[in-house]
Amino acid sequence: xxxxxxxxxxxxxxxxxxxxxxxxxxxxxxxxxxxxxxxxxxxxxxxxxxxxxxxxxxxxxxxxxxxxxxxxxxxxxxxxxxxxxxxxxxxxxxxxxxxxxxxxxxxxxxxxxxxxxxxxxxxxxxxxxxxxxxxxxxxxxxxxxxxxxxxxxxxxxxxxxxxxxxxxxxxxxxxxxxxxxxxxxxxxxxxxxxxxxxxxxxxxxxxxxxxxxxxxxxxxxxxxxxxxxxxxxxxxxxxxxxxxxxxxxxxxxxxxxxxxxxxxxxxxxxxxxxxxxxxxxxxxxxxxxxxxxxxxxxxxxxxxxxxxxxxxxxxxxxxxxxxxxxxxxxxxxxxx
Amino acid sequence: xxxxxxxxxxxxxxxxxxxxxxxxxxxxxxxxxxxxxxxxxxxxxxxxxxxxxxxxxxxxxxxxxxxxxxxxxxxxxxxxxxxxxxxxxxxxxxxxxxxxxxxxxxxxxxxxxxxxxxxxxxxxxxxxxxxxxxxxxxxxxxxxxxxxxxxxxxxxxxxxxxxxxxxxxxxxxxxxxxxxxxxxxxxxxxxxxxxxxxxxxxxxxxxxxxxxxxxxxxxxxxxxxxxxxxxxxxxxxxxxxxxxxxxxxxxxxxxxxxxxxxxxxxxxxxxxxxxxxxxxxxxxxxxxxxxxxxxxxxxxxxxxxxxxxxxxxxxxxxxxxxxxxxxxxxxxxxxxxxxxxxxxxxxxxxxxxxxxxxxxxxxxxxxxxxxxxxxxxxxxxxxxxxxxxxxxxxxxxxxxxxxxx
Numbered sequence: 084x085x086x087x088x089x090x091x092x093x094x095x096x097x098x099x100x101x102x103x104x105x106x107x108x109x110x111x112x113x114x115x116x117x118x119x120x121x122x123x124x125x126x127x128x129x130x131x132x133x134x135x136x137x138x139x140x141x142x143x144x145x146x147x148x149x150x151x152x153x154x155x156x157x158x159x160x161x162x163x164x165x166x167x168x169x170x171x172x173x174x175x176x177x178x179x180x181x182x183x184x185x186x187x188x189x190x191x192x193x194x195x196x197x198x199x200x201x202x203x204x205x206x207x208x209x210x211x212x213x214x215x216x217x218x219x220x221x222x223x224x225x226x227x228x229x230x231x232x233x234x235x236x237x238x239x240x241x242x243x244x245x246x247x248x249x250x251x252x253x254x255x256x257x258x259x260x261x262x263x264x265x266x267x268x269x270x271x272x273x274x275x276x277x278x279x280x281x282x283x284x285x286x287x288x289x290x291x292x293x294x295x296x297x298x299x300x301x302x303x304x305x306x307x308x309x310x311x312x313x314x315x316x317x318x319x320x321x322x323x324x325x326x327x328x329x330x331x332x333x334x335x336x337x338x339x340x341x342x343x344x345x346x347x348x349x350x351x352x353x354x355x356x357x358x359x360x361x362x363x364x365x366x367x368x369x370x371x372x373x374x375x376x377x378x379x380x381x382x383x384x385x386x387x388x389x390x391x392x393x394x395x396x397x398x399x400x401x402x403x404x405x406x407x408x409x410x411x412x413x414x415x416x417x418x419x
Numbered sequence: 420x421x422x423x424x425x426x427x428x429x430x431x432x433x434x435x436x437x438x439x440x441x442x443x444x445x446x447x448x449x450x451x452x453x454x455x456x457x458x459x460x461x462x463x464x465x466x467x468x469x470x471x472x473x474x475x476x477x478x479x480x481x482x483x484x485x486x487x488x489x490x491x492x493x494x495x496x497x498x499x500x501x502x503x504x505x506x507x508x509x510x511x512x513x514x515x516x517x518x519x520x521x522x523x524x525x526x527x528x529x530x531x532x533x534x535x536x537x538x539x540x541x542x543x544x545x546x547x548x549x550x551x552x553x554x555x556x557x558x559x560x561x562x563x564x565x566x567x568x569x570x571x572x573x574x575x576x577x578x579x580x581x582x583x584x585x586x587x588x589x590x591x592x593x594x595x596x597x598x599x600x601x602x603x604x605x606x607x608x609x610x611x612x613x614x615x616x617x618x619x620x621x622x623x624x625x626x627x628x629x630x631x632x633x634x635x636x637x638x639x640x641x642x643x644x645x646x647x648x649x650x651x652x653x654x655x656x657x658x659x660x661x662x663x664x665x666x667x668x669x670x671x672x673x674x675x676x677x678x679x680x681x682x683x684x685x686x687x688x689x690x691x692x693x694x695x696x697x698x699x700x701x702x703x704x705x706x707x708x709x710x711x712x713x714x715x716x717x718x719x720x721x722x723x724x725x726x727x728x729x730x731x732x733x734x735x736x737x738x739x740x741x742x743x744x745x746x747x748x749x750x751x752x753x754x755x756x757x758x759x760x761x762x763x764x765x766x767x768x769x770x771x772x773x774x775x776x777x778x779x780x781x782x783x784x785x786x787x788x789x790x791x792x793x794x795x796x797x798x799x800x801x802x803x804x805x806x807x808x809x810x811x812x813x814x815x816x817x818x819x820x821x822x823x824x
Contacts, residue, residue, distance in 0.1 A: 140670070208564060211571055216677055240672030252667040254660050256795045265660045269672035271653045275681065278652035279645050281448075285652065312798055332672045 087384050090117040093336055093368050094139070094244075099148035101134050101392075108134040110392040111148065116336065116370055121362055123371040123379045126389035127412055132372050133249065135389065136340055139370075140246055141234045152242055153335070162231040170225070171214045175207040241269050245334030247325040249341045249372075253313040259324050260309035263296040266331030296331065303327045303357060319350040326357070336368045337361065343375045351375060355382055380404065388412065447647045455640040463632070474749035481628040487740035488635035489697045493713075494720040494736035495642050495729060496689025501718065502726035502793070503650055504682035505662030506574070507582040510589020511717055514687040516709035517565050518558040518694020520596060523609040523704045525550055525557075530609055533602055539613060548616025548623070555638075555695050562691025563684040570683040574676060577665070589714050597706040608705025615699050623699075631700055638696060639733070642689055646729050649685070658682055659795070719775075723782055724789055731791025738790075739775075747771055 096114040100107065109131045116122050126132050137143045139150055141158050149159035182202060213221055225231070234242070254262050271292060273285040300309050303323040308316065313324060322342060329337060339358070343351045355378055361367045373379045379386060380400040388396040388403060390412040396403055403409055465471055466480030475483075493515060500508045524530035526547065528539050539547045573584045596603045603609065615634070616622040623630040649655050657678045660668040669675050698704045716739070724735020747767045754762040767774070782789075788797045 142666075208567065212567070215571055215680060216674075235674070236666075236669040237672050237674045240670065246670050248667065248670070252664050252670075254663040254667065256663060256798045257659060261656065261659075265656050265668070265673070266671045268653060268657055268660075273653050275649075275654065278649050278654055281648050289652075314798075328671060 087120040088117050090119055092116060093118045093153060094370075095151045096135075096139065097148050097151070099135065099138055099150065100146050101131075101138055101143065102146045107392050109138065109145075109389075112389070112392075112394050114387060114394070116368055117384075118368055119362060119366060120384040121358065121369045121371065121382055122385045122387065123373060123383040124387050124389060125373065125376075125379055130389040130412075131392040132389055133340065134392075136338060136372055140244065140338065141236050141239045144233050152239070152244060155242065156226075156231075157234040157239060157242060159231060159233060161233060163229055164232055167214065167225065167230050167232070170230075171210045172207070174210055175203045178206050179203040237269075240332050240334070243333070243335035244338060245329035245332055245336070246338040247322075247329050247340055247342060249344065251318075251321045251325055253321055253325055253328070255314035256312060258310050258312055259300060259305060259316065260293070260296050262313050262324055262328050263299050263309075263331050264292060266328035267292050267296065269332050299327045299330055300324075302330070302360075304353070319346055319353075322346065322350075322354070323357070326361075330361075330365075334367065336370065338370045338372075340372050341374060342371070343373060343378050351378055354378070358382060447651075448644055451644045451647065452640055455636055455643070459632070459636040474745065474752060478628050480745075481632050483741065483745050485628060485631045485635045485700065486744070487737045488632075488639055489693050489700075490717065490720060490740045491639050491733045491736045492635075492642055492693040492696070493690055493717045494724065494732045495639070495646055496686045496693070497717050498721050498724075498726065498729060498732040499646060499649070499658075499689070500682055500686035501721055502728070502732065502796075503655065503662070504658040504679060506679060506683060507578065508585045508683070508686065509582050509711075509714055509718065510585035510587065510592075511686070511690055512709045512711070512713035513569075513589045513592035514562040514566060514690035515694045515697070515713065516592050516596060516704075516706070517562045517687075518691030519698035519704045519708070520603070520609070520694075521558045521561045521691070522551070522554050522695040522698040523612055525554055526613045526699070527609050527611050529604060529611070544613055545616060545622045547613045549618070550613075551615035551695070551699050555692050558691040558695035559688035560691075562694065563688040566684040566687025567680060570680045574679045574683065586711075586714075589711060593706040593709045596709075603706075606705065606707075608703055608708075610703040612698055612702045612704070614702060625702075635696065638692065642692070643729055643733065650729075654678070654681065719779060722789060723779070725791040725793060725796070726789055727793030727796050728789070728791050731789060731793070735790055743771060743775065747774070 092115040094114075094116040096112065098111045098113060099109055100111050101109040112135060114135075124132050124135065134143070138145045138158060145158060145160055147160055150157055179202075222232075254265060257265070271288060273282075273288055277285045297309065300306060303326055305316075305320055305323055305327065308320065313321065316324060326337075326339070326342070342358075343354055346354065358369060358371075359382065362369055371379065371383065383400055385398065386396075386400055386403045387394060388406070388409050390408075395408045395412060396406040398406070462484050463481060466477040466484075471480065493511065497508065497511050500506050500511075524534055525536075525538060531537060531539055538550065542549075569585070569588050573581060576584060596608075597605060599605075614623045614625075615630075617630075620630070623634075650658070657668065657673045660671065660673060661675055661678060665675055697708075701708075717736070720736040720739050721732050723739060724733065725731030747770075750767045754765070757763070786792075
């Protein structure tokens with residue numbers, strides 16, 4: 084078991100801190116996830132688990148520290164983002180001034196304002212669009228000149244991090260298979276034009292996606308339920324569907340936020356089997372946040388315990404179980 | 420990735436997915452072309468059948484249909500924004516105006532002098548009409564550009580806030596056109612636009628409504644086809660996902676900002692096309708054609724027709740337009756000729772907005788999902804009460820999580 088923990092890390096969080104006003108929800112937490120491992124994050128209610136989780140996923144920015152995924156710096160405190168707006172406006176302003184200068188000298192064009200106006204508008208549009216779409220090369224170039232903005236949740240998914248939610252957030256009015264198909268969004272290539280042209284390539288892609296979505300439903304045990312509305316599925320099935328949706332993006336790391344919450348013992352047992360299967364057969368790395376101690380102790384390679392935003396213990400299940408600080412955090416300090 | 424593809428052998432897709440599978444690869448083109456042609460021919464026929472000819476002459480019917488068609492286009496475009504992507508846009512008429520003015524600048528002597536081109540002079544009034552066809556595309560692009568310019572800073576807002584910003588934009592655009600006298604000719608608007616022309620047929624005329632009518636049908640068919648293809652593609656699924664739960668959509672890898680922006684731009688470009696067509700038909704544009712009432716009417720058409728369902732929305736738009744502009748007029752005539760005591764003294768045109776309002780209220784009470792609901796919308800509205808508890812929980816989480824950012 085401990086062999087897995089020696090794998091190279093897939094995700095590294097360094098001194099992640101998040102403050103909400105005066106409250107320190109997460110305080111300087113160092114955290115690594117070795118490849119192909121199942122690691123868990125536990126802690127009493129309000130320990131900062133979900134905040135930490137949200138920082139890892141780019142949902143909220145950290146107040147300090149950074150998160151690296153597959154060697155790429157994904158999440159950190161935003162740096163000098165005010166200057167980014169200059170990047171959008173500056174080219175247009177320069178062009179406008181240049182055109183005005185040319186116009187005054189009477190060279191080139193006799194209606195400088197009209198044509199320059201069009202040019203400025205087009206350049207402004209282009210740079211604005213660049214700022215909205217934020218392609219990878221644009222982000223990298225900005226990072227080089229010291230402007231950094233954390234990855235958005237969708238960037239994290241694209242990089243290979245899948246997640247589920249603590250309280251299920253399926254697209255309730257869509258069918259199960261449509262939910263999975265939405266999950267496959269980042270893997271599909273079709274764009275506006277191929278969709279409008281209904282190209283052969285897109286049709287093939289859609290057919291393949293449907294096939295794959297069925298495979299995923301089968302994998303999580305929802306065979307034959309694809310055409311049912313997600314909201315009509317039983318609770319346990321909804322949880323599984325959420326996992327299938329997260330898997331659809333072909334993640335390398337799967338973050339499960341209390342996957343067993345509200346499940347009966349039998350459903351939990353099935354879930355344990357599913358999680359192990361995901362790791363062993365699909366080669367995924369899994370981070371669990373969970374309150375169900377039996378599940379956590381049984382499945383984890385390593386457990387990290389948070390309390391009041393601080394990491395108080397880390398180690399194998401046996402080590403954590405015996406750790407006096409963990410016992411104190413959960414049961415309170417023994418009377419002196 | 421490769422690891423995932425080596426999954427335990429996939430079970431073959433059950434028969435239950437056969438329909439869906441077929442849908443993924445099916446061409447909608449033929450069914451839509453055929454239906455639009457049949458409906459178009461049927462409507463034209465109605466214009467020549469006795470009880471209808473009494474209300475107004477046949478050519479007026481055809482002309483009325485064409486005007487209704489403009490609203491059908493608008494409603495189809497707005498449906499993409501409101502019905503599919505769930506972004507409430509109350510300033511939709513702004514894009515309609517932008518499309519119309521784009522055509523006016525290229526296709527009128529006044530506009531040409533502003534732009535500094537001599538298109539009409541060099542080509543002649545009749546032949547210049549050929550620019551109408553490329554202008555449909557240009558109008559769409561210009562409107563889409565403004566859609567992006569408006570959307571980029573505002574699409575972070577949701578629901579009510581977005582509605583207010585778009586409402587403001589919808590007011591600003593006509594007011595700018597109204598007050599920039601030097602470039603837009605103010606209240607009088609830009610007149611003398613050239614009518615569309617085709618190489619062999621020559622220019623369209625005000626006397627013969629058919630060329631416009633057929634052009635309208637073709638445009639509606641094309642827009643409808645593209646809409647269907649879009650909503651059934653990866654993009655359409657992304658829009659629906661965003662409408663259902665934006666945070667979850669982002670967590671499944673959808674770039675919510677660009678996806679919403681795309682819906683906004685596509686909706687705007689449809690309005691741009693409708694604007695170009697409408698301007699070419701009226702041969703004049705002025706700011707008073709694009710008041711809030713247009714945005715509102717189109718939104719009512721979308722809601723009444725059945726949000727999210729393109730055919731429903733098209734029918735809704737057509738029905739509302741026809742009731743407003745034809746039926747109420749002929750009701751007056753009808754009761755005048757029959758001489759029924761009280762009814763013959765009622766002026767139904769004056770009561771137009773009362774009846775309209777009553778119809779909207781009745782509709783919302785009896786059938787909130789619209790005349791021809793989208794199955795998903797129906798599910799949403801009819802299971803809403805039972806799922807209320809769970810929903811309120813999720814929203815609470817959503818707001819807390821976004822508040823933190």
